[in-house]
Amino acid sequence: MGDLRRRGVVALGVTALVTPLTLAIGARPAQAARCTTSAGPYRKKAEKFLGHPVDGKQSTADRKAIRAFRNRHGIRPNIGYAGPVTWGVMDLMDLMNKQRAVGKNPNKAGTCPTGKGRIACVGLTRRLSWIQDGKKLVHGPVPVRTGRSGYGTRTGLKKVYWRNKNHVSAIYDVPMPYSQFLGGGQAFHSAGVSMWSPPGSHGCVDMTKTAATTYWSLPKTGDDVHVYGRKPGT
Known part of the structure; x- marks a missing residue:
């Protein structure tokens, strides 16, 4: 076959x-x-x-x-x-x-908190991320590539705790431009692969260069990030 x-x-x-x-x-x-x-x-x-x-x-x-x-x-x-x-x-x-189908209303169900001010949201089920300020959509949604089976992107309310525009992974020895770390080595960053390329990342929230550079100019150290849902197959 x-x-x-x-x-x-x-x-x-x-x-x-x-x-x-x-x-x-x-x-x-x-x-x-x-x-x-x-x-x-x-x-x-x-x-x-x-x-x-x-x-x-x-x-x-x-x-x-x-x-x-x-x-x-x-x-x-x-x-x-x-x-x-x-x-x-x-x-x-x-x-x-x-x-x-999400269009410009990715938080229709209200799953991402609206009382946190500016917050970056990551929905694993639909593999989308966006930034909102209260109920106002600031940017997105944009497709993202999240953790594969065994390396799931961890869920919950987090904060951007460290940023490095020219980061290189010490574990995998690969560039991670525009890295914004959320905890445990997982970060938003630009990735040189398709956002639909299987099986997925090692836990990071991969983004296109365009999306990653925009995110670099919006969330700052200490800003909230909410990751929720479950990527099918993980």
């Missing part, structure tokens, strides 16, 4: 959804569409994404829909198999749709 041969691939990013995924994952040229007797390990999740009955069965409608999805996104061979690459693209698209 094409999915199985590319199990480690899902560093897709936004461009992988805008341009053909064939370019993003190095898939082979299109092959003739064909069926498969294997439903794939992500069949139920794929059914839910597609709005089909979630029964895990290899129905004709499921097979055709998954073949069409794989074909649109350049996943080869063009078969009705719901493997890790197929689900990886679906999961990424679902996350991006949820992020877009």
Whole structure:
């Protein structure tokens, strides 16, 4: 199966959804569409994404829909198999749709405190961060890349306790520009990878350079940060 041969691939990013995924994952040229007797390990999740009955069965409608999805996104061979690459693209698209749906009201549920004055909020479930002052949105929301399994970004109310514009990690020996530390070595900082690149950070709140430089000019040492929710898979 094409999915199985590319199990480690899902560093897709936004461009992988805008341009053909064939370019993003190095898939082979299109092959003739064909069926498969294997439903794939992500069949139920794929059914839910597609709005089909979630029964895990290899129905004709499921097979055709998954073949069409794989074909649109350049996943080869063009078969009705719901493997890790197929689900990886679906999961990424679902996350991006949820992020877009937030619009300019990321704190609609009131989960991030509004009585703290200026505060940076990090919602792990939707992988978004923003800055608010009371109920007023000051900046964002912006996509962020948070901790992977085993290195979860810790939740709770924190404070920016140290800032270093040109920090280099003493543990991983990698640059962490515009670092603003929140506790236990975890920090906001610029990262040179896609915010959708799996599996995630080692606990830091990774940001694009643009977002990180803006955050550098807003929160200051002693300002509050609230991290809440749970990143799926952690």
